[in-house]
Amino acid sequence: MEMFRFAHPDYLYALVIIPILVILFWLSRRSRRKALERFGQMETLEYLMPNVSKSRPVFKFIIWLFTLSSIIFALSRPQFGSKLKTIKREGVELIIALDVSNSMMAEDIQPNRLERAKRAISRLVDNLSDDKIGLIVFAGDAYTQLPITTDYPSAKLFLNAVNTEIVPRQGTAIGAAIELATNSFSPQFEGNKAIVVITDGENHEDDAIGAATAAAEKGIIVHTIGMGLPQGGPIPIYRNGQKDYRKDKEGNVVITKLNETMLQQVSAAGKGIYVRANNAQVGLNTLFNEIDKMEEAEMESLVYSEYEEQYQWFIALALLLILVDFMTLERKNKYLKNIKLFGR
Structure with a gap:
């Protein structure tokens, strides 16, 4: 049986920023929509801006949320205990x-x-x-x-x-x-x-x-x-x-x-x-x-003597997500706009 732990669990408190960013993003999107509505009906505006995607910014934002989460988990250094050994302590x-x-x-x-x-x-x-x-x-x-x-x-x-x-x-x-x-x-x-x-x-x-x-x-x-x-x-x-x-x-x-x-x-x-x-x-x-x-008598107890670092998986995931974000444009590609990968 392996033992899982975080070497620096205090870094996990940084995850509280995730829901804050979600709220700020939602408020920003709502503010932008209201600003556009002042110029006319959304159906007309969408017709005038055919290359603007509604879903791509959301997708890119989600990518960055997962990227940030992966970096936070990497900083907290997740580890698996791989070996058990018996240690002797002296005490009364x-x-x-x-x-x-x-x-x-x-x-x-x-x-x-x-x-x-x-x-x-x-x-x-x-x-x-x-x-x-x-x-x-x-x-x-x-x-x-x-x-x-x-x-x-x-x-x-x-x-x-x-x-x-x-x-x-x-x-x-x-x-x-x-x-x-x-x-x-x-x-x-x-x-x-x-x-x-x-x-x-x-x-x-x-x-x-x-x-x-x-x-x-x-x-x-x-x-x-x-x-x-x-x-x-x-x-x-x-x-x-x-x-x-x-x-x-x-x-x-x-x-x-x-x-x-x-x-x-x-x-x-x-x-x-x-x-x-x-x-x-x-x-x-x-x-x-x-x-x-x-x-003083010796007291025996089992402890995990070696822990294997797992943070590299989260670093790799973060780098992959950054690459995906880099390849994902905010606007529709004129050559690929007929492919409905992101919906509208």
């Missing part, structure tokens, strides 16, 4: 589990914990090359936001859509996120796998340590990043454009604090490392350096 598979609970809106890390984490993940994606990445979001439940992929632009697109409303049920189910991530790696991938949990560590839902232990037993490293400062901060809420803070049943402002002990225990159970974020750095680069030290 990385799944980031991002906490999107309301506590991640605390502003002890500027501008807030969630936004700072998203910016750090975006910078991490910019630095990836052969690694695969996936994204899981969690609060009271865990969901796959992006299946594991090497499509980095899509990863950033899905990341931009993350907010605290993306998971309906509130909470911090770190264990569920680790379990989902553990089952989300490529089944056929036998290389190194890592999970990075980014959260403030306020886990009230499940056994995160047990989930990290189970992942480690499968050869999956679990790292954690603590988002938040030890002293914590209030959780802002906005009503009618006014900023307020979440309060408990007694009316006291809720202070969300980083549960550093929990995250240290999770990373230890997952045989990974723990990094605390602050206003200077989040820690993803530190963890990625650790991931880079892992033995």
Whole structure:
């Protein structure tokens, strides 16, 4: 099976000029006809101009449209992939589990914990090359936001859509996120796998340590990043454009604090490392350096290694059409006018 592609597909946008030229040609023909009608009836004028052809200019215009189209296709360099080969790439598979609970809106890390984490993940994606990445979001439940992929632009697109409303049920189910991530790696991938949990560590839902232990037993490293400062901060809420803070049943402002002990225990159970974020750095680069030290497994993929150029066919067609246009006169040939090749 051959693979077809355009080496420079941007040139195809020039085809938009074709319908524009058709409209301009039609307007020109209509304007010319109206101008002639001012001098008399068309039947009389046609009798007075026996060598003028109505169809030849149209035919020549169509030739030039096809000529222009052929040149545009030639510039876009159509190619057929002729040979397949297997290439080996080195990389690891990385799944980031991002906490999107309301506590991640605390502003002890500027501008807030969630936004700072998203910016750090975006910078991490910019630095990836052969690694695969996936994204899981969690609060009271865990969901796959992006299946594991090497499509980095899509990863950033899905990341931009993350907010605290993306998971309906509130909470911090770190264990569920680790379990989902553990089952989300490529089944056929036998290389190194890592999970990075980014959260403030306020886990009230499940056994995160047990989930990290189970992942480690499968050869999956679990790292954690603590988002938040030890002293914590209030959780802002906005009503009618006014900023307020979440309060408990007694009316006291809720202070969300980083549960550093929990995250240290999770990373230890997952045989990974723990990094605390602050206003200077989040820690993803530190963890990625650790991931880079892992033995990178080879990932195989089939690619077309050779492409055969096809633009010469369109160049040949354009030259042929130019020759046909050159041999086609606007007016009827007095020797060939009885041959009704173009009608009238």
